[in-house]
Amino acid sequence: xxxxxxxxxxxxxxxxxxxxxxxxxxxxxxxxxxxxxxxxxxxxxxxxxxxxxxxxxxxxxxxxxxxxxxxxxxxxxxxxxxxxxxxxxxxxxxxxxxxxxxxxxxxxxxxxxxxxxxxxxxxxxxxxxxxxxxxxxxxxxxxxxxxxxxxxxxxxxxxxxxxxxxxxxxxxxxxxxxxxxxxxxxxxxxxxxxxxxxxxxxxxxxxxxxxxxxxxxxxxxxxxxxxxxxxxxxxxxxxxxxxxxxxxxxxxxxxxxxxxxxxxxxxxxxxxxxxxxxxxxxxxxxxxxxxxxxxxxxxxxxxxxxxxxxxxxx
Ligand code: ADE
Numbered sequence: 664x665x666x667x668x669x670x671x672x673x674x675x676x677x678x679x680x681x682x683x684x685x686x687x688x689x690x691x692x693x694x695x696x697x698x699x700x701x702x703x704x705x706x707x708x709x710x711x712x713x714x715x716x717x718x719x720x721x722x723x724x725x726x727x728x729x730x731x732x733x734x735x736x737x738x739x740x741x742x743x744x745x746x747x748x749x750x751x752x753x754x755x756x757x758x759x760x761x762x763x764x765x766x767x768x769x770x771x772x773x774x775x776x777x778x779x780x781x782x783x784x785x786x787x788x789x790x791x792x793x794x795x796x797x798x799x800x801x802x803x804x805x806x807x808x809x810x811x812x813x814x815x816x817x818x819x820x821x822x823x824x825x826x827x828x829x830x831x832x833x834x835x836x837x838x839x840x841x842x843x844x845x846x847x848x849x850x851x852x853x854x855x856x857x858x859x860x861x862x863x864x865x866x867x868x869x870x871x872x873x874x875x876x877x878x879x880x881x882x883x884x885x886x887x888x889x890x891x892x893x894x895x896x897x898x899x900x901x902x903x904x905x906x907x908x909x910x911x912x913x914x915x916x917x918x919x920x921x922x923x924x925x926x927x928x929x930x931x932x933x934x935x936x937x938x939x940x941x942x943x944x945x946x947x948x949x950x951x952x953x954x955x956x957x958x959x960x961x962x963x964x965x966x967x968x969x970x971x972x973x974x975x976x977x
Contacts, residue, residue: 668763669823671722676774678721684711687737693748693772697784699953701751703964707738724754724764741972757869762815766899773903780900786890786911789882793913796857796959799888800843801909802835805865806894815895825902834901839908846969862887866894878917912959
């Protein structure tokens with residue numbers, strides 16, 4: 664229940680805090696690193712540094728996806744030595760975890776005193792202007808699962824975290840979004856091979872990737888990217904009053920053309936091998952997702968680090 668999740672999160676936070684050097688005791692920023700975006704952890708190598716695998720932390724569920732090792736790192740970032748929590752690897756709803764489990768680590772962060780959450784993920788591009796490797800600053804979301812009742816705040820409200828009916832219209836912090844674009848410019852990343860956009864993230868349960876018809880539906884609903892994470896954590900973070908900035912890395916392009924049985928005139932008259940090539944175009948696959956992640960991860964990490972170096976130290 665809600666009160667139990669508060670108690671558990673408090674317990675976990677207390678057990679972590681007990682092991683921390685005093686310089687890391689009150690982290691203000693947490694960073695959830697998505698698929699292949701955990702390299703940020705390796706940029707924190709100086710003491711004070713605290714690292715624990717999720718397996719070593721009480722109550723924290725373990726991820727089962729390749730490429731999503733789960734660990735928590737606390738360290739200092741930037742010239743102001745801002746204490747931060749890095750979460751490398753997350754658990755997903757499609758693994759069979761409950762929404763409470765998916766969002767537990769976010770609640771632990773809140774109990775550790777975190778007030779700003781930076782979330783990254785790998786996502787499929789629905790906006791035809793996006794290229795693989797582009798970065799999208801989220802400015803809104805479609806919580807498809809939540810609208811029909813699969814929602815992380817379902818059940819008795821955890822009053823210790825926030826109110827029963829939290830607004831989500833302002834979930835994506837304008838000031839932090841501005842800072843993201845400023846950092847992008849300051850780092851001259853515009854001159855590189857990827858672009859930055861603002862867009863709407865659509866949360867789907869997964870684990871299968873979307874069909875062509877589903878891609879067209881999501882696009883029609885106003886989504887720019889689609890993915891299987893992030894929104895539950897954001898809702899829980901926002902419920903407890905955190906400021907949020909979230910980035911999607913576009914790892915594949917969803918196909919918006921009609922399928923072989925649809926009204927696509929292009930496929931009439933194709934022979935078998937042409938048809939096979941046509942059907943494999945834009946087909947999402949996990950290896951491709953991880954590969955695009957590896958390529959773009961450095962820019963994404965530079966962006967986050969630059970933003971953090973400009974954060975005020977409270
Ligand atoms: N993650 C990466 N690509 C995705 C896609 N096409 N759909 C959902 N989640 C994704």
